[in-house]
Amino acid sequence: METTIRYLLLVAAAVLISFTSRPAAAADAAKGKSAFEKNGCWQCHGYSGQGGAAGKTLAPKPMPYEAFSVFVRNSKGPMPPYPKQILSDTDLADIHAYLVSIPAPKDYKSIPLLNQ
């Protein structure tokens, strides 16, 4: 229940913030890859946003930019929040664009090593 309420609050906040933050459409995936590494996102989420023991999977198909932005700025989960002083709106939008650009992986059934 607590999680659900938090999620709804995040979504509501996302709607508000979407009117004020940089449009994701103007973001640059190449710059986003650099920002993803420069700001240490890869340390928990992996260079491809694949996630692991330390961080959630971010890509492919990341959450919509608005929700993503609200989460990064206000996280109450294991990831600490990243305020603008640490991660700019521009970098955040570019990072999202990078995550959007990551292609879907193969089906595991097509990889012999995962079918032993």
Add this chain to the structure above:
Amino acid sequence: MARKDRRRFLTGVLATGAATAVAPAIGQSESEEKPQRPSALPPTTQVAALETQTPGEMAESRIGGVPGSDFMVDVIKTLNIKYCPANCASSYRGIHESLIDYGGNKMPEFLTCMHEESAVAMGHGYFKIAGKPLLTLCHGTVGLQHATMAIYNAWCDRVPVIVIGGNDLDAAHRPPGVPTFHSAQDIGAMVRDYTKWDDTPVSLQHFAQSMVRAYKIAMTPPYGPVLISLDAGLQQEVIKQHGNEKLYIPKYVPTSPPQGDSGAVKEAARLLAAADNPVIVADKAARTPNGIKLLVQLAELLQARVIDQGSRVNFPKTHYLSTGATAVSSADVIIGLELSDFWNTVNSWTDNGENGVGENHSRIKPGTKLISISAAELLTKSNFQDFQRFQAVDISMAGDAEATLPALIEAVRAAIPNARKDAIAQRGQAARKAHAEQEARAKQAATLGWDASPISTARMVMETYNAVKGLDWSIVSQSGNVSGWQNRLWPLTEHHHWIGRSGGFGVGYGAPASVGAALANRDAGRISVNIQSDGDLMYAPGVLWTAAKHKIPQLAVMHNNRGYHQEVMHVQRMANFRNRKSNYGGDMGPVGTRIENPDIEYHKLAESMGWWAKGPIKDPAQLAPALREAVKVVQSGTPALLNIWTQPR
């Protein structure tokens, strides 16, 4: 009396023909399968000769008799300890010489180590595979100080390691200078908070009793490390009469492990049998291969899902009842078997609350009944906090889980009413479906970043599995910090398939524990696979030389992510809470958390110590051929290391 005079006096005792030494037969096994034998064992040829030869014959050596440390070796040999990994030190020179010369360097065989922490961790890893403890010797002060972290890991992991620390007690006669810097009144004080028992024998007979007692205590669940402080003078004295008694070696008889109270077992069975969704959580439950079989019996009887927290292989990962940590959320009865941290099993803590303070959350439904069986309750000390947060439970049994399981299984069988059997069977069907879905999810997750460089941890782990899957393999690393891929995707079913965690999470355990475990696997004809973290290896890389020196093969795949990734986020978190941009200092992470600029060439490090090695490997396509080559090297008896540049986790 000056030491020289004291020795003359002791020689005189021998020369008078007083009943001197007696005792032990070298290398006799006292295993539990063997029938009871008298507590005083017959003398060795050498010791018996003391009683029959003339004084002239006995006085051939400069010391004028048989050194006490020879008798100590006789005592040790009755305990069937196979190896003695140790770093040499003057305070145990007497027993060192006796082990290799009088004892023939067998049972135990001395293994040259380059750090006491490595020696103890080797014993730790060896036990996780072989189920038998090793002995290690160390300087009682500086050597024991080196050994302490490894002893603490063994304590937290409930693993027996027998440590003998040399110490020259006699301040009037010990050498001045360095040896006196290396002496102490009470070396046991350094480790008393995290050993089960320690003693300082003052006579050879005292040593015999204490050594057998130490072994017995270490090997009684809950297992744990023990320490004997061994006086240098006692090692070097000649054997003399002990009062009116002849020296003897007490027979070692294993102590039966403690079992849960029979009434509590019945009550636990009643709750489990009546539960709609019982969940079993096991951490250090399966002490032996039989523990796995017992847990499978209990789980199948109840069709209850099992969360294996992984300090041991407790439950086959391939079994349809094997599940993940979140299964507690839907349970109405949870039974915890030898849990290191029951609180954290049913609660969570998030390091992200208001003002930077962590927040607690429950993981379970209100009213969920909790049952605990743990031998650790029989051995709790105050100072170090390995007992974790207090968790109130409904039924608490202070007993060994594996020893209690047979009674619990029978009690559950008797408690299940016929009317519930269909519902229980349906629970099993649902579990089969959930397990299949869980496996598919894990495999699909492994595909993310599959072709990336640096190499994904999932790719590295599965390429490695592909290289050894046809062999009798054993994973001899605690986890390697690779997001648990080996636990999620390798078919871990046997006790020896994985050594589990370190217990105390002291970094530097991984490499030496892997060598100890590989030693046990070598003797069993298995191939050892070590997913080796970079930071861990650099604490005491000299253990690589020990492996090469003593021909202990293993396949080490370096998880070289070039950083202390466990620590990265701690610093980042503090910076974020304080609205400060973390200082990376030109590296890829906060200052102090990266191992780069320059990059360590682990393959060259290993090569310099007698290993076959290759690297750095950054392209996943290069991994399979390198692994094939390395496996062939390992099968020839040489340790091999691949330096692989990897993703962080």
